[in-house]
Amino acid sequence: MIRNAAMTVARLASVAGLALxxxxxxxxxxxxxxxxGADLSTKxxxxxxxxxxxxxxxxNAGPLAFDKGAVADGxxxxxxxxxxxxxxxxxxxxxxxxxxxxxxxxxxAVEAEGPALSMVAAKHGDTDVAVANNSLAGxxxxxxxxxEVTVRYRRYADTLARNAYVSIFxxxxxxxxxxxxxxxxxxxxxxxVALITPSVVEFPLVAAGESKSRxxxxxxxxxxxxxxxxxxxxxxxxxxxxxxxxxxxxxxWNPEDVDAVTFDPIITVAPGTxxxxxxxxxxxxxxPAQGQLIFTTNExxxxxxxxxxxxxxxxxxxxxxxxxxxxxxxxxxxAVLPVEVKSCGTKDLEITGIVLTDNPTGNYGLNFEAFPxxxxxxxxxxxxxxxxxxxxFTVQYTxxxxxxxxxxGKPVFDSATITITSNAFETTVTVPITGIGSTVVCPTAxxxxxxxxxxxxxxxxxxxxxxxxxxxxxxxxxxxxxDQPPGSASVFIPSKxxxxxxxxxxxxxxxxxxLNVWDEENVQSCVPWEQTVLVVPDEAIHVELVxxxxxxxxxxxxxxEAGSDVDLHFVHTKFAVGSAFDGDxxxxxxxxxxxxxDCFWFNPEPNWGTFDPAAxxxxxxxxxxxxGAGPENLNLNVPQNGVTYGVGVHYWSDHEFxxxxxxxxxxxxxxxxxxxxxxxxxxxDMWDVATIDWPSAAVKLVxxxxxxxxxxxxxxxxxxxx
Numbered sequence: 001m002i003r004n005a006a007m008t009v010a011r012l013a014s015v016a017g018l019a020l021x022x023x024x025x026x027x028x029x030x031x032x033x034x035x036x037g038a039d040l041s042t043k044x045x046x047x048x049x050x051x052x053x054x055x056x057x058x059x060n061a062g063p064l065a066f067d068k069g070a071v072a073d074g075x076x077x078x079x080x081x082x083x084x085x086x087x088x089x090x091x092x093x094x095x096x097x098x099x100x101x102x103x104x105x106x107x108x109a110v111e112a113e114g115p116a117l118s119m120v121a122a123k124h125g126d127t128d129v130a131v132a133n134n135s136l137a138g139x140x141x142x143x144x145x146x147x148e149v150t151v152r153y154r155r156y157a158d159t160l161a162r163n164a165y166v167s168i169f170x171x172x173x174x175x176x177x178x179x180x181x182x183x184x185x186x187x188x189x190x191x192x193v194a195l196i197t198p199s200v201v202e203f204p205l206v207a208a209g210e211s212k213s214r215x216x217x218x219x220x221x222x223x224x225x226x227x228x229x230x231x232x233x234x235x236x237x238x239x240x241x242x243x244x245x246x247x248x249x250x251x252x253w254n255p256e257d258v259d260a261v262t263f264d265p266i267i268t269v270a271p272g273t274x275x276x277x278x279x280x281x282x283x284x285x286x287x288p289a290q291g292q293l294i295f296t297t298n299e300x301x302x303x304x305x306x307x308x309x310x311x312x313x314x315x316x317x318x319x320x321x322x323x324x325x326x327x328x329x330x331x332x333x334x335a336v337l338p339v340e341v342k343s344c345g346t347k348d349l350e351i352t353g354i355v356l357t358d359n360p361t362g363n364y365g366l367n368f369e370a371f372p373x374x375x376x377x378x379x380x381x382x383x384x385x386x387x388x389x390x391x392x393f394t395v396q397y398t399x400x401x402x403x404x405x406x407x408x409g410k411p412v413f414d415s416a417t418i419t420i421t422s423n424a425f426e427t428t429v430t431v432p433i434t435g436i437g438s439t440v441v442c443p444t445a446x447x448x449x450x451x452x453x454x455x456x457x458x459x460x461x462x463x464x465x466x467x468x469x470x471x472x473x474x475x476x477x478x479x480x481x482x483d484q485p486p487g488s489a490s491v492f493i494p495s496k497x498x499x500x501x502x503x504x505x506x507x508x509x510x511x512x513x514x515l516n517v518w519d520e521e522n523v524q525s526c527v528p529w530e531q532t533v534l535v536v537p538d539e540a541i542h543v544e545l546v547x548x549x550x551x552x553x554x555x556x557x558x559x560x561e562a563g564s565d566v567d568l569h570f571v572h573t574k575f576a577v578g579s580a581f582d583g584d585x586x587x588x589x590x591x592x593x594x595x596x597x598d599c600f601w602f603n604p605e606p607n608w609g610t611f612d613p614a615a616x617x618x619x620x621x622x623x624x625x626x627x628g629a630g631p632e633n634l635n636l637n638v639p640q641n642g643v644t645y646g647v648g649v650h651y652w653s654d655h656e657f658x659x660x661x662x663x664x665x666x667x668x669x670x671x672x673x674x675x676x677x678x679x680x681x682x683x684x685d686m687w688d689v690a691t692i693d694w695p696s697a698a699v700k701l702v703x704x705x706x707x708x709x710x711x712x713x714x715x716x717x718x719x720x721x722x
Contacts, residue, residue: 043092044141044172046179049082051301062183064166065300066153067191067222073157074113078120081183083168084146094141095171099149101134101185103164111156117164117185121150151185162187192271193222194297200307201279205314205347207427211282213243216306218295219274227298228267228275232260234695235540235638236291238669240308243278252280255291259695281310286425288312316345317424319431320390321531322453324418326397326435327444328411328526330471334398336367339431341392341420343385350423351383354393357430358417364433365396366418399437411436411526438526443470445478445529447515454534457542457633458622461503461533463492463513468529470519477518485509485535487546487663489556489629505535506623506631508544508667539635541619541692542667543570543647546630548678551658555629561655566662566681568632569648570619572597572608572640573691583686584712592648592686593717599634600650602720609640639694646702647689650715654683664689666699674699679709686715 047054048061055061064081071077085094101119105111122129122136124147129136131149139147151166164185196218206212220226231242233255241254253261269275283289291308320340329335343349354376356366368376371393377383385391395418403411418431446467451459465478480496480503488507492498505511515529545568549555552563571591583590592598596606599619609617617638625632639645649662659682666674674690681687688702688710702710 043087043089044094044170045086045092046094046168046170046181047084047086048168048181048183049084050183051079051081053301054084058168058181061181062166063163063186064151064183065191066185066187067193067300068155068187071153071155073155075155077153077155078150079153080148080150081166082146082148083141085141085143088143090143092143093172094145096137096139096141096147096168097171098135098137098167098169099139099147100167100169101151101164102167103134103162103185106160106162109156109158109160109162111154113154113156116154116156116162116187118152118154119149119166120152123148153187191222192220192224192226192269192297192299194226194228194269194295194299194304195219195221196295196304196306198306200309202312203281203310204312205423206281206283206311207423207425208283208286211280213278213280216242216277216279216293217274218269218277220269220271222271222299224271226269226271228263228269229296229298230260230262231296232294232641232695233258234292234294234305234641236293236308237289237310239281239283239285239289239310240291241280241282242293243280245278255695279308283311283425286311286314286316311425313346315343315347315349315422315424317349317351317420317422317426317429318342318344318452319420319429321448322431323531324395324431324433325446325527325529326433327446327529328436328438328440328442329397329399330441331399331402331437331439334396335435336394336396338392338394339418340390341385342390343387345424346387348387349385351377351385351391351420352379352423353377353419353421355419356416357419358415360416361400361414363397363399363414363435363437364416365398367394367396370394395433397433397435399435401437402439403437411438413527436526440526441471442523442526443475443517443519444468445515445517445525445527447513447529447531449513449531449533451533453532454536455505456538457506457508457535457544457631459505459535461505462500463503463515464500465515465517466500468515468517468525470517470523473520475517476520477522479516481514481516483512485511487544487548487629487631491556505533506633507546508535508537508542508665508672510534536670537635537667538670539637539667540639540669541634541636541645542670543568543634544665544667545632545649545662547660547662547681548629549654549657549660552629561653563629564654564657564660565625565652566630566632566660567601567624567650567652568621568634568664569593569646569650570599570621570634570636571646571648573644573646574642575608581717583715583717584688584710591646592650592715593720609638639692641695643694645692645694647692649679649681649687649689651681651683651685662687666690666692668692668697668699673697674701676701676709679711681711682713684714684716686712688712 046058048058050062050064066077103115103117119131119134122131167182169180201214203212236255238256241252244251289310293306295304296302324337326335372383372391406412413434416433420429448464450462468475478499480492485507490504492501492503511533513531517525547566549564569592575597581590599606599621601624604621607618619636621634623633659680661678662681663677691700704710
C-alpha cells in the first residue's frame, strides 16, 4: 500500500516530539533573543559569490575581475556578484544595511561617458532592487535567499589600470556586532578569455549502428595565453565521447571510463588562436541523450560548461500491435487484422518499405488499400507519416490445412514476419505474425495494453479485452494472467476475470501478460493472447527494495498492520552529519533518520540540490509500503558530483509476522548494477547496504569484518519509534 498524507497513527505519534522541537525553536521567542528562545540574529550566514563562485570565507572574497581585452574601446561588460543568506534555519534573516561600490578614476583618465566602474542593478529573487549612486540599502534576506548585484565596466582608450571596492555592511551576522566585508573590483591589462563553440553540441539524428562526430572549438579571445587544464564529464550519457588529437597522439575519453581528465601537458592557446576537439556520439538506444563537459582553465572564472544533446528531435516508429496474433482460424477461410504504423517522435516518420520477409506456408498476405498511396511503400515511393499520426494496412490469413500438433500436444503456430523500414532510430522493425489453422470453431482472445511495451516502475497499466470475439455468440468469460519479476506481488484490479483491469508494475523487469476467453458454449480460446512489457527505470539512480515474510500468509493484502513494514533509506552522506545519534555504537553520528539528509518515509521529497524548483536534482521516495512485500522505490535523476550516497534498510515493525528476507537492487541509467537477495532481517534491524559514489557511479557493498553484512540490531532513533 502507498502511504500518502494519511500516515499511520503510530508513526505520527512517534515523530510528534521531533515536530514540536523544530516548530518551537528550543523554547519559543520572537527571534530577538528574549524569552529563552533562540536568537535569530545568530542564524544568518553571510556568503559572497563572485560570478557564481562562492567564497569559503566572506572576508576573503574576490576580486571581481574584468578583462580589458574582452571588449572594444567604448564597449561595456557586466559581471555579477551574489550576497546570500546561507542559513537554512527557519526565521533567520540577513539584514543588508548597505552595499556600496567606491571608485575613483586614476590620474590622467578621461571618462566622458561615465565612470569606468559602476554598480548598475540588483535583484532579490524576481524583484528589482533600486541602485542609486553606486549604492543600495535595506535588503532583508530570508533563509537561502540571495541578492544578485551587477557591476558594469566601460572600456576607455587608454592603458590605465582601474579598480574599485565593494563594501557590504550587514547588521546581524552575530549577536553583538555588525559586520563589514568587501572585495576588490579589478580591471587588469591582460586576461585569457575562452570562447567555446558551439556552447551546445547537438546531434539531431543518429540511427542505431551509426557513429557521428562534431567539432568543438576553443578560441582565446583574450589578451593573455589561455591554459586548458582539463575537463570533467557531468551527468553525461555513456554514448558520448570526447576526442583530441595532436601530431603525436590521439586521445578518446568516454564517461563510462573516466569522470575527469587532467591534461598533461596543459594545452596552451595563444591569444587569437584556437584548438579543436571532437565530440562523438554512438547511440546504443533510441532514447534522447544529454550531458555536460566542464573545461577547467586559467580564467578568472576557471570553468566553462558545454552542453551535449543527441537524438532529442528525431522520428520514432510504433507498430500496433507489435505481434499480429490471429489465434485459431478455420481452414480455408480468410481472416483480416489491421496493423497501425504510428509516428511517435518529434519529426515526421518516413516509411521506405513494408514487406513479408518470412512466409514459408504462403498463408499470409498484406493489403494496402487503406494505406497512403494505396500501395506498399518503397525507397522510391516513401510514405511520410506526420508527427502523432498513423497509417494503416491489413494482414490476411488463410490457413490451407489444420496446424499439426507439437510434442507438447498443442498446435504448432503458422508463423510469418513483416519487415518495416523507415528513418527512425531502429531503421528496421520486424513484426511477428502467428496463427493456427483449425477445424474447430473457438473464440479468439485479443488484448491490448494501453501504455505499450516499455514503461517505468510504478506505471499503472490499463488492460483491455474488448477486441476478443467468438465466431458465434458472445464472449462470456475472460481470465488474465501474468508472469512477473521476482519480488513483484502486484495483482489485477479489481480481479483477474474483470474485462478491463489495471495492473501496477512496481518492480523493474519483464512482465508477460496472457488472456484467455470463453464463449457462450464454454469453449475456451484455442491459444491465449500474449504480450511482454519491459519495466525499465528512467532515472540516473533507481533503488528498489522488496521483501518476503514467510509467516505472512497473504503478502498481497492491504490494510493497517496487514503485513511486515520494512523501509528504504537513502542518505546524502556529505551533509548527513551531526545527528547526535550513534545507533551502531561506532563512535560516529549515524546518517539514518537525519533531517533533511535522509530520504525515507517521513522525508520522501527532500531538497538537496539547487533551490531552483525546476531542477530535477532531488531524490524522491516514490513508493512506501507498510503492509508487506514492497516494493519501495527511490529515484534521483540528477545526482550531485563529489557526493557519496548511502542506501539502507530498516525493519520498522514486523507487526508480529516475524523475520523478513530483504532484496535490494540498484539501477544506474536503467542498468542493474547491484543486487543483494534475501538478507534476513529481524524486527528493528538496521541494514547499512551500500554506497554510491558520483559521478563515477561506483556502487560498493558495505560489510564488516569477515565479509558479513552490516546489520545493527534493535535500532531505534529516539525521535522515530514504532
